[in-house]
Amino acid sequence: MIKTRSLVFRIIFGIPVFLMVGYVLFLPIDVESTFGPLARHVALDHKPTQTQQDYHEQFISADMHADTLLWQRNILHRSKNGHADIERLIQGNIGLQVFMAVVESPGDVTSNSIADKGAQVTPVAILDKWPVKSIFSYKERALYMAEKLKNAVNKSNGKLILIRTGAELSAFLANRNNNKEMVAAILGMEGAHPTEFDIDNLKDLFNAGYRSMELAHYTDTEFAGSSSGLYKYGLTPKGVRLVEAMNTLGMIIDVSHVSIPAIKDVLKITTSPVYASHTGVYGTCGNARNLPDDILTNIADNEGIIGIGFFKEATCGNTINGIVKAIRYLRDLVGVEHVGLGSGWDIAELPISANQLALLTDALRLEGFTAADISLVMGGNVIRFFQDNLPSVQVRK
Secondary structure, three states: OOOOOOHHHHHHHOOOHHHHHHHHHHOOOOHHHHOOOOOHHHHOOOOOOOOHHHHHHOOOEEEEEEEEHOOOOOOOOOOOOOOOOHHHHOOOOOEEEEEOOOOOOOOOOOOOOOOOOOOOOOHHHOOOOOOOOHOHHHHHHEEEEEHHHHHHHHHOOEEEEOOOOOOHHHOOOOOOOOOOEEEEEEEEEOHHHHHHHOHHHHHHHHOEEEEEEEEEOOOOOOOOOEEOOOOOOOOOOOHHHHHHHHHHHEEEOOOOOOOOOOHHHHHHHHOOOOOOEEEEOOOOOOOOOOEHHHHHHHHHHHOOEEEOOHHHHHHHOOOOOHHHHHHHHHHHHHHHHHEOOOOOOOOOOOOOHHHHHHHHHHHHHEEEEEOOHHHHHHHHHHHHHHHHOOOOOOOOO
């Protein structure tokens, strides 16, 4: 989910020859600092009070969508950009964070009928000097992002832990009881492009650490229609085989961005629960990519979970109250045990950053949510979902 802010940015990114010359001749320019969607909002200067923070600290939080790995910065260090890094995640008492690999994004990401034209990630890869092979391969981009996260894990002195199995998550939680300055990381893929539409590539991605994948992103794919695609069709025969392969591997299906017909098809054939990592509910925000009541109910009936996004497309605004409104609607519709957080850190303007999550907890309290409900919404449900649905093995032969 990438949004550029500058006409100059779009013009420059439309000149591949210039970019390739730049790759060879120049140092990385740090695309996020120069062109990226910075966290610009007055609310970001507002710190939770000590009372709000103390109340928040009793609930371990979990979030299902950060696009942080797209950018050049070191996630172990506090950044002036974006919303999330390990320091801010710890300050927000976030014990579990799903990091997404964004390997493609078309030129248009705002309409409800998007053609597969343009390539906004390719210029990022060139200007930030990703490995050369990743410039020409979606799969290599995903493998590069997985390696970037693993390198951060190795340098974190135990503050960042990569989770691949349910047992690893349980062990992490036991350790975190004695040390809150730890974050568990799960790898997910935003869209199926990392497979390069070859199901045989799925195992390589699984073995690299990826544990969930959307079947489509902004555009229709060989596997499934997108909620913002031109045709929005259901699962293709190849998509059916992909669902079966993901179930066999133990890779969790993420239905965010996927068309309604395709979600219905997935729910008919999957043998495992699915989740929506970052979405809105149509009942509070009539955006085409937000999920209607029947789909939300079907996901919950299949023991799945829905992550409410913090961005304006999910909430029809850019406020904490908009997030609370969507959470309340979803709780009343499907039950509080199926509600989670899917912020969208580091890719769009949001009303809060990770270190300000106590402001959301306080808003839920003021809305009348009980402590038990807040505990589930802020992280308990997400943690339970992954404990129940992560595979039992780290790699597949």
